[in-house]
Amino acid sequence: SVQGPQQRFLLTELLKDYNPMERPVANDSQALTVQFSFILIQVMDVDEKNQIITTNAWLQMQWYDHYLQWNQSEYPGVKNLRFTPDQVWTPDILLYNSAHDKFDATFKANVLVNSSGYCEYLPPGIFTSTCNVDVRWFPFDIQRCELKFGSWTFDGWLLDIQMKEADVSGYMHNGEWDLLEVPGGRHEVFYDCCAEPYPDVTFVVTLRRRTLFYALNLLIPCVLLSSMTLLVFLLPANSGEKISLGITVLLSLTVFMLMVAEIMPATSDSVPLIGQYFASTMVIVGMSVVATVIVLQFHHHNTNNGQMPRWVHLVLLQWIPWFLRMKHPGETEEPSLPHSQTASQSRKLSSPGTSSSSSSSSAAARPANTDQLGLSLSRLRQHSQLNGNALYVGFQATAEPELPQRSRSVSNGRVGCGDGGEGASVERGGPSLVQRLLPSLKSEVPQLEGPTTPGPDASSGSSGAEAAPHPPGGLTQSPVVRRQLQALLAEVQFLVERVKEQDRQLRLAEQWQFAASVIDRLFLVGFSVFNIICTIAILMAAPHFGEALSKDFL
Structure with a gap:
């Protein structure tokens, strides 16, 4: 082959008087034109925290070397030659915003030269450059990272850099970023020290973050x-x-x-x-x-602190429940008392066969007390079952609160007055107060031994109106019996007042619990609306939210 000796001879001739430090132009007053392009292979990483972008790219530089020309007819078969960067002149174009520890991260590839002196230099490299990461719309953001290239020592009058469009035909897909475009531009910068311009070529790698992750x-x-x-x-x-x-x-x-x-x-x-x-x-x-x-x-809320303020009652128990369509527990109809229970609670607390006016007046006042007691007990049971838990959906009411020991017998049973010699039943399941007093009364009053009042189950043909007349010195005229009956009446009145107080406190507690449920419902509606508005307003404020939604989720 003739090419081997011819190529070796040509290399010797071209490099014999060649100086790689000399700018290869025919006239020193002329600027050497270098065509510069950027070939992007892959975006390897975008470090938002350190604001660094790492790219795999090739730099393409083309120029004419006046001292590297030959006639192909004199060197048959030699169409092009390859030189190392140390043997021939190469432009000192570097990445201005490099973040690499060695600054220049390119691999020194060979320079390809043809017979006309046309030189092509294509050094690859892993470029680590600074990038002003704007996280304003993260994770629906688009980042624009600049890669600024220029000559480190030559000004624009000696080295004229001309930009060629970036090549992304061999770009490798990235899982986190989508490459939108790589526009470029040529700029000339004038410094205070020098009158000549310093040109540079800047490529902007535009990336859109994929938001699925x-x-x-x-x-x-x-x-x-x-x-x-x-x-x-x-x-x-x-x-x-x-x-x-x-x-x-x-x-x-x-x-x-x-x-x-x-x-x-x-x-x-x-x-x-x-x-x-x-x-x-x-x-x-x-x-x-x-x-x-x-x-x-x-x-x-502590019910002993007094009644609910009027404005709280008006706002939380009337206006807001009406607006939220909440049903007040007080709107439910109270169950009517059974006739038998009312009749049993309205029996008179009097002794049989007594015709005294004082005993008649006291007997006339006692049914009202027992009726009030029966009504209070019924409402107590109703309100104790309707506590704050019933205001929430699907929650069973808890057990009714325990009353004090003295009134627990009232809440568990009923207070009434019997009309026989058996006395009055105060506590269910236990002996009544009169039953406990009868032995002592019988020992002091002999009239108690004889029948003074026919029982409710009298013989046929007789009615309650045809009762036997009271014997002189009856039971009610005995001072001992009268004192015992007055003590019994005082005890019953105390129980009635205690039940009324318990009823009042339970109703007041129910009002506070209903007010709490109204506030809960109001906050539920308000926070739901506020949460939806914040979610839509903040996420949709991103200018590229629709694009990210259509490309990453649909």
């Missing part, structure tokens, strides 16, 4: 946690877990906030969109905890 790992959990905040207002106040649920959701959001802070740069230029959403959600959760404290304060 961040939506599944950050956004959707955050939306679920903010929705769980609404469950705080659906949880019954008696469960004792309202505050715990709110604090748990708040701590969960804090964990996700730390995850976002780890990947975001420590900059104060802008707040990330996802950070705004997490912050608004944390505000919602924090406000829900405060609202829960208010609800619990109303639910467990």
Whole structure:
């Protein structure tokens, strides 16, 4: 082959007087034109925290070397030659915003030269460059990272850099970023020290973040946690877990906030969109905890502090329930008392065969007391069953509260007065007060031994109106019996007043519990609307939200 000796001879001739430091132009007053292009192969990494982008790219530089020309007819078969960068002149074009530890990260490839002196230099490299990462719309953001190339020592009058369009035909797909475009531009910078311009070529790598990963790992959990905040207002106040649920959701959001802070740069230029959403959600959760404290304060309000203020009663028990379509527990009809129970509770507390006017007047007053007692007991049982838990959906009422020992017998039984010698039944399942007093009365009053009043089961043909006349010195005219009956009446009146007080406190507690449920429902509606508005307003504020939704989710 002739090419071997010819090529070796040509290399010797071209490099004999060649100086790689000499600018290869025929006239020193002329500028050497270098065509510069950028071939992007892959975007390897975008480090938002350190604001660095790592790319795999090739640099394409083309120029004419006046000293590397030959006649192909004199060197048959030699169409082109290859030189190392140390043997021939190469432009000192570097990446201005390089973040590499050696600054120049290119591999020194060979320079390809043809017979006309046309040189092509194609050094590949892993370029690490600074990038001003704007996290304002994270994770629906688009990043524009500049790669600025220029000569390090030659000005524009000696080296004229002309830009060619970037080549992305061999680009490799990235799982986190979508490459939109790589526009470029040529700029000339004038410094204060020099009158000549310094040209540079800047390529802008435009990337759009793929949001599927961040939506599944950050956004959707955050939306679920903010929705769980609404469950705080659906949880019954008696469960004792309202505050715990709110604090748990708040701590969960804090964990996700730390995850976002780890990947975001420590900059104060802008707040990330996802950070705004997490912050608004944390505000919602924090406000829900405060609202829960208010609800619990109303639910467990001390009824001994007096009546509910008028404005609270008007707002929380009338206006807001009407607006929220809530039914007040007091609107339910009270069950009517059975006739037999009313009749038994309205029996007179008097001794048989007594015609005294004083005993008649006291007997006329006692049925009213026993009727009030029966009504109070009925309402007590009704209100004790209707506590604050019944205001929540699907929650069974808890057991009625225990009354004090002295009035527990009233709530468990009924107070009435018998009309025979058996006395009056005060406590169900135990001996009555009169039954306990009869032995002593019989020992002091002999008239108690004889039948003074026919029982309710008298012989046929006789009625209650035809009772036997009272013998002189009857039971009711005995001072001992009268004192015992007065003590019994005082005891019954005390029980009636105690039941009335319990009834009043239960109704007042019911009002406070209903007010707490109204506040719960009001906060549920308000926080639901606020949560939906914040979610839509913040996420849809991103200018590329629709594009990300259509490309990553649909």
